[in-house]
Amino acid sequence: MTASALWQRYQDWLYYHEGLDFYLDISRMRFDDRFVETMLPKFEHAFAQMKDLEAGAIANPDENRMVGHYWLRNSDLAPNADLKKDIVETIQQIESFTHDVHSGAIHPPSATKFTDVLSIGIGGSALGPQFVAEALSADAPAMAIHFIDNTDPAGIDRVLAKLGDRLSTTLVVVISKSGGTPEPRNGMLEVQNAFQEKGLDFSKQAIAITGTGSNLDQLAKSEGWITTFPMHDWVGGRTSELSAVGLVPAALQGINIHEMLEGAKEMDIATRIPDLKSNPAALLALCWYFSGDGKGKKDMVVLPYKDSLLLFSRYLQQLVMESLGKEKDLDGNVVHQGIAVYGNKGTTDQHAYVQQLREGVPNFFLTFIEVLKDRSSASIEVEPGVTSGDYLSGLLQGTRKALYENERDSITLTIPEVTPRMVGALIALYDRAVGLYGFLVNINSYHQPGVEAGKKAAAVVLDVQSKVMEALKKENTPIPLATLALNAGVPDDVESVYKIVRHLAANNRGITLHGDPAKPGSLTVSAT
Numbered sequence: 285m286t287a288s289a290l291w292q293r294y295q296d297w298l299y300y301h302e303g304l305d306f307y308l309d310i311s312r313m314r315f316d317d318r319f320v321e322t323m324l325p326k327f328e329h330a331f332a333q334m335k336d337l338e339a340g341a342i343a344n345p346d347e348n349r350m351v352g353h354y355w356l357r358n359s360d361l362a363p364n365a366d367l368k369k370d371i372v373e374t375i376q377q378i379e380s381f382t383h384d385v386h387s388g389a390i391h392p393p394s395a396t397k398f399t400d401v402l403s404i405g406i407g408g409s410a411l412g413p414q415f416v417a418e419a420l421s422a423d424a425p426a427m428a429i430h431f432i433d434n435t436d437p438a439g440i441d442r443v444l445a446k447l448g449d450r451l452s453t454t455l456v457v458v459i460s461k462s463g464g465t466p467e468p469r470n471g472m473l474e475v476q477n478a479f480q481e482k483g484l485d486f487s488k489q490a491i492a493i494t495g496t497g498s499n500l501d502q503l504a505k506s507e508g509w510i511t512t513f514p515m516h517d518w519v520g521g522r523t524s525e526l527s528a529v530g531l532v533p534a535a536l537q538g539i540n541i542h543e544m545l546e547g548a549k550e551m552d553i554a555t556r557i558p559d560l561k562s563n564p565a566a567l568l569a570l571c572w573y574f575s576g577d578g579k580g581k582k583d584m585v586v587l588p589y590k591d592s593l594l595l596f597s598r599y600l601q602q603l604v605m606e607s608l609g610k611e612k613d614l615d616g617n618v619v620h621q622g623i624a625v626y627g628n629k630g631t632t633d634q635h636a637y638v639q640q641l642r643e644g645v646p647n648f649f650l651t652f653i654e655v656l657k658d659r660s661s662a663s664i665e666v667e668p669g670v671t672s673g674d675y676l677s678g679l680l681q682g683t684r685k686a687l688y689e690n691e692r693d694s695i696t697l698t699i700p701e702v703t704p705r706m707v708g709a710l711i712a713l714y715d716r717a718v719g720l721y722g723f724l725v726n727i728n729s730y731h732q733p734g735v736e737a738g739k740k741a742a743a744v745v746l747d748v749q750s751k752v753m754e755a756l757k758k759e760n761t762p763i764p765l766a767t768l769a770l771n772a773g774v775p776d777d778v779e780s781v782y783k784i785v786r787h788l789a790a791n792n793r794g795i796t797l798h799g800d801p802a803k804p805g806s807l808t809v810s811a812t
């Protein structure tokens with residue numbers, strides 16, 4: 285296509301949202317009008333299903349749940365008065381709690397104010413708060429936030445070491461929808477232990493955000509934690525950033541949560557329009573479908589050209605991959621759906637893997653995110669008439685062009701600046717695009733049955749570990765791994781036994797391995 289034909293295509297397909305000053309350019313996706321024609325009936329169907337979902341249909345049939353994250357930013361949409369009241373009251377509760385923490389009305393036992401927030405959670409109970417903190421937290425925020433999002437002891441130690449004596453003025457926020465996920469449970473126990481070692485009262489410095497009646501909810505109530513915030517079963521973890529899960533940590537940092545909600549609401553209105561060209565989420569879903577042939581054949585590379593949006597791709601990774609990565613469609617057919625997502629930021633990634641994107645295997649499409657405003661103050665010139673921001677902008681344009689010339693497609697989102705309103709809008713845009721795409725390919729985007737398999741397998745390993753320890757206690761001399769596996773009741777799973785004892789031995793847990801590590805089959809084990 286000539287430059288002028290491309291310019292025309294740019295104008296023909298450009299979506300612009302006036303209120304948000306948001307642009308979506310899909311001109312560099314090489315679909316044609318015929319493809320769009322074939323997609324229109326599918327979109328009609330998807331729009332109708334989305335309407336039902338918003339009206340409170342059981343859009344997550346496997347878990348028999350409504351899907352209500354859109355109600356969080358417009359409680360008038362909630363299907364009944366109780367839900368509406370719940371949404372409004374939770375936001376009021378968040379506001380008054382945050383006000384009391386900032387004013388010192390709620391304070392730690394040993395000081396007049398809390399200084400830090402320690403957020404403990406994983407997956408949907410971490411990625412949104414982390415993305416928003418990175419994007420919007422001020423340089424000197426009302427309260428600095430820290431995260432424990434794993435069960436890695438060294439990672440936990442690092443966070444606690446960084447907090448040091450400020451642990452006594454740290455507000456701990458334990459987030460878990462189910463209230464039973466092992467990683468945040470472990471993080472909480474480790475932090476409780478750190479409090480105890482320092483002679484601090486954990487319960488006076490902790491709050492929980494969790495489903496009503498969950499194990500975590502019961503624990504927080506029985507131990508008399510400061511307060512709890514509800515997480516509703518109609519909000520999925522990966523779409524929970526605009527529920528208490530994301531709003532509490534954001535508000536504590538001093539981020540304007542009303543603007544976040546407002547931006548999401550505006551984008552929700554735009555993405556509710558049942559007309560392809562007027563709906564930015566539908567346009568995104570169209571591009572994803574086109575690129576991967578409705579089967580996820582191409583990966584989504586997300587490159588925001590703004591450091592503060594670094595964690596957006598990580599946030600989207602869960603949203604897109606956990607929602608769309610499904611074995612079966614809604615009719616039970618095996619479909620193996622999904623779209624892989626990766627990316628960090630531009631231009632940084634241009635110096636890492638854009639070489640392959642330009643010349644290597646063409647198994648992806650790009651999403652550039654452009655932010656028009658460079659910085660709040662004036663810029664120096666790094667060359668006559670050129671600023672650092674001009675470089676950032678030029679490199680984005682140049683990369684988009686160079687990739688397109690090599691038949692690598694891209695989408696470009698342009699926002700005026702990274703504000704709470706725009707972040708809310710971006711979250712809402714992708715929530716909806718994922719939902720629409722899920723309907724286009726006829727899958728349940730709102731459950732995650734595949735995650736269970738890994739959790740169950742981990743529980744089995746831990747069970748084998750206790751049997752191995754029991755079996756070893758009965759031995760006075762080193763025994764072969766195969767004998768240990770037999771005595772532990774898992775004769776066919778010597779490999780698991782080997783990995784368990786190797787890990788225990790590396791951590792001075794009273795177990796020694798004897799023999800040549802290069803020949804695991806010949807090793808013997810003893811309890812020390």
Ligand SMILES: O=P(O)(O)OC[C@H]1O[C@H](O)[C@H](O)[C@@H](O)[C@@H]1O
Pocket residue numbers: 406407408409459460461462463464465468521522606732735
């Ligand atoms: O918030 P929680 O119940 O602790 O869940 C945390 C995460 O764990 C799971 O493994 C799910 O796959 C995620 O969707 C979820 O966000």
